[in-house]
Amino acid sequence: xxxxxxxxxRISAKLDRFELLTVLVVTVVGLAAVLLVGLRxxxxxxSAHCQELVWRGFSSQDLRACPGLLEFVQxxxxxxxxxxxxxxxxxxxxxxxxxxxxVAREIDTGTSELAWSLTVSRxxxxxGRLLPLLAAVLLASLILGFAAEWLEHARxxxxxxxxxxxxxxxxxxxxxxxxxxxxxxxxxxxxVLGRTVxxxxxxxxxxxxxxxxxxxxxxxxxxxxxxxxxQAQQDIGALNVRLAWRTPAGQVLSDEQARRTIPANSSDPExxxxxxxxxxxxxxxxxxxxxxxxxAWTESALQGSVVLxxxxxxxxxxxxxxxx
Amino acid sequence: xRTLADAASVDDSxxxxxxxxxxxxxxxxxxxxxxxxxxxxPGAIIGLVGPNAAGKSTLIKTWVGFERPxxxxxxxxxxxxxxxxxxxxxxxxxxxxxxxxYRQLTVGEHVEFARILRPGFxxxxxxxxxxxxxxxxxxxxxxxxxxxxxxxxxxIALATRAHTILLDEPLASLDPLARREFLSxxxxxxxxxxxxxxxxxxxxxxxxxxxxxxxxxxxxxxLLDESVDAIVRNHAVARNGTALPPGASEVAAITxxxxxxxxxxxxxxxxxxxxxxxxxxxxxAYLAAGRTDRPT
Numbered sequence: 001x002x003x004x005x006x007x008x009x010r011i012s013a014k015l016d017r018f019e020l021l022t023v024l025v026v027t028v029v030g031l032a033a034v035l036l037v038g039l040r041x042x043x044x045x046x047s048a049h050c051q052e053l054v055w056r057g058f059s060s061q062d063l064r065a066c067p068g069l070l071e072f073v074q075x076x077x078x079x080x081x082x083x084x085x086x087x088x089x090x091x092x093x094x095x096x097x098x099x100x101x102x103v104a105r106e107i108d109t110g111t112s113e114l115a116w117s118l119t120v121s122r123x124x125x126x127x128g129r130l131l132p133l134l135a136a137v138l139l140a141s142l143i144l145g146f147a148a149e150w151l152e153h154a155r156x157x158x159x160x161x162x163x164x165x166x167x168x169x170x171x172x173x174x175x176x177x178x179x180x181x182x183x184x185x186x187x188x189x190x191x192v193l194g195r196t197v198x199x200x201x202x203x204x205x206x207x208x209x210x211x212x213x214x215x216x217x218x219x220x221x222x223x224x225x226x227x228x229x230x231q232a233q234q235d236i237g238a239l240n241v242r243l244a245w246r247t248p249a250g251q252v253l254s255d256e257q258a259r260r261t262i263p264a265n266s267s268d269p270e271x272x273x274x275x276x277x278x279x280x281x282x283x284x285x286x287x288x289x290x291x292x293x294x295x296a297w298t299e300s301a302l303q304g305s306v307v308l309x310x311x312x313x314x315x316x317x318x319x320x321x322x323x324x
Numbered sequence: 325x326r327t328l329a330d331a332a333s334v335d336d337s338x339x340x341x342x343x344x345x346x347x348x349x350x351x352x353x354x355x356x357x358x359x360x361x362x363x364x365x366p367g368a369i370i371g372l373v374g375p376n377a378a379g380k381s382t383l384i385k386t387w388v389g390f391e392r393p394x395x396x397x398x399x400x401x402x403x404x405x406x407x408x409x410x411x412x413x414x415x416x417x418x419x420x421x422x423x424x425x426y427r428q429l430t431v432g433e434h435v436e437f438a439r440i441l442r443p444g445f446x447x448x449x450x451x452x453x454x455x456x457x458x459x460x461x462x463x464x465x466x467x468x469x470x471x472x473x474x475x476x477x478x479x480i481a482l483a484t485r486a487h488t489i490l491l492d493e494p495l496a497s498l499d500p501l502a503r504r505e506f507l508s509x510x511x512x513x514x515x516x517x518x519x520x521x522x523x524x525x526x527x528x529x530x531x532x533x534x535x536x537x538x539x540x541x542x543x544x545x546x547l548l549d550e551s552v553d554a555i556v557r558n559h560a561v562a563r564n565g566t567a568l569p570p571g572a573s574e575v576a577a578i579t580x581x582x583x584x585x586x587x588x589x590x591x592x593x594x595x596x597x598x599x600x601x602x603x604x605x606x607x608x609a610y611l612a613a614g615r616t617d618r619p620t
Contacts, residue, residue: 004439007439011433011436014428014429014433015426015429109424109427110420110424111426112424113422114420114477115441116390117388117413117417117418118438118441118442118445118480119413120413120414120442120443128440323390
């Protein structure tokens with residue numbers, strides 16, 4: 001039994017060796033890049049106070065107190081920012097690359113005819129084929145996610161990464177949830193289309209739609225706190241969702257609602273702002289940084305439901321569809 | 325999984341393969357099969373002959389459960405391929421027209437792959453057959469010849485120990501020597517193991533070498549279904565100018581392999597003065613008749 005499982009794993013790895021090799025290279029290069037950037041950031045060794053200045057803004061006087069801060073900012077802007085952008089794209093790329101060809105290529109090349117005429121259960125065939133890749137997707141995305149989490153700490157150690165929305169979606173276990181989503185969508189799309197290249201393209205497009213939809217949904221499900229603008233600046237890890245206005249009676253109006261109360265003769269935009277500031281207090285609707293894990297879990301749960309639907313759909317289709 | 329040893333436990337009264345009023349229309353509106361009725365008892369080699377687009381592959385794929393009938397139904401050993409997929413797949417081995425093999429895997433890994441997927445797969449039989457054929461286990465499928473790839477596909481099919489083997493134009497891409505070797509191997513395996521094999525081809529002479537019975541399909545309809553002996557016994561060739569003898573009917577006028585015009589007659593027995601036909605001439609005559617009687 002063990003020998004058979006190992007043989008199955010070896011053959012599955014060989015069938016998808018190009019994709020696995022690519023993911024391995026992406027993971028190793030990503031990890032190496034994160035390590036190099038992180039170590040370089042560490043070498044600047046700015047104090048917590050100096051790091052905070054990066055967030056709040058600094059003057060030439062501050063630079064005297066924080067030597068090397070300018071270089072730190074320049075390096076951070078040029079390299080760390082790009083690394084984080086790459087980290088946010090990587091899970092989708094990994095999931096798409098491993099998921100969409102899984103069934104599509106079998107149908108494309110006709111090998112599904114051999115496999116499906118041999119196996120007594122197409123469900124078992126699909127599960128056997130996808131499990132090793134699922135493990136690879138999870139492993140690669142978790143490695144990159146935790147590496148990016150470490151990089152975030154190196155970049156900004158004032159607030160623990162788990163209590164901050166900085167670079168949200170570019171780090172941590174959320175990357176694994178996003179990679180799994182892309183993987184499952186890829187399998188479903190590949191099973192529907194049965195063509196490798198169109199499946200890759202359509203999966204990538206579907207991932208963009210799913211990413212924006214689920215991020216928006218997760219955000220909408222979070223309770224917002226209303227704080228003054230200065231309080232909002234105090235919470236470095238908070239996510240500023242939108243600006244609002246508080247009436248003297250304590251009622252919070254959205255910007256749009258508040259603007260509707262401006263007298264008709266104040267059509268000048270500057271005058272309108274002045275009017276708003278005279279009559280209301282400007283406030284920020286935020287999600288405190290400590291709520292970041294809750295937001296990440298909400299989004300992961302939404303991604304998980306997409307994963308279940310996509311896997312279920314793919315399983316159902318594989319059982320019913322023609323192998324060509 | 326049914327092997328020869330437990331073959332007796334299966335309902336022997338059920339035909340190995342059957343199709344009843346089977347029709348298949350594709351989404352484009354093209355009819356691939358029209359009201360096909362066939363029933364093949366176990367233990368024979370059946371040749372399925374017809375030109376391209378005659379419906380041979382579609383018919384085979386309905387038995388494997390790859391194509392759903394538009395109307396009618398098919399059975400394998402009495403089982404429905406769509407409702408009793410597990411039972412049907414256990415009884416079938418299928419070699420597709422394209423001989424699809426994994427280019428990334430070696431010959432030996434294909435055997436491993438089949439062993440993983442198919443309960444009861446006889447890897448020992450597969451390896452011994454590959455060794456006997458001098459097909460290197462470590463060779464990549466991309467490196468072996470077309471004939472060796474076809475032999476690998478046949479080896480996998482035989483090692484499933486399935487009761488029935490469906491071969492969809494496996495000879496199409498092979499050179500004459502490889503075709504002969506493939507057919508010889510198939511014939512030997514079927515005879516010694518008592519299997520049922522359905523071999524489709526558009527080349528009559530290939531099928532004629534091994535088949536006990538021939539079914540001719542043309543534009544989705546069954547044109548002829550008889551044993552090879554009966555085909556020869558029940559038909560005759562008349563050269564031009566010969567009057568149609570009593571009790572005979574003309575199938576079609578065609579040209580023979582030497583280019584001479586002939587008339588193929590259905591005689592239902594030998595008639596003096598008429599030539600004994602070749603199987604290919606009879607098949608060609610039915611195909612010609614089917615073409616002129618094309619459904620709209």
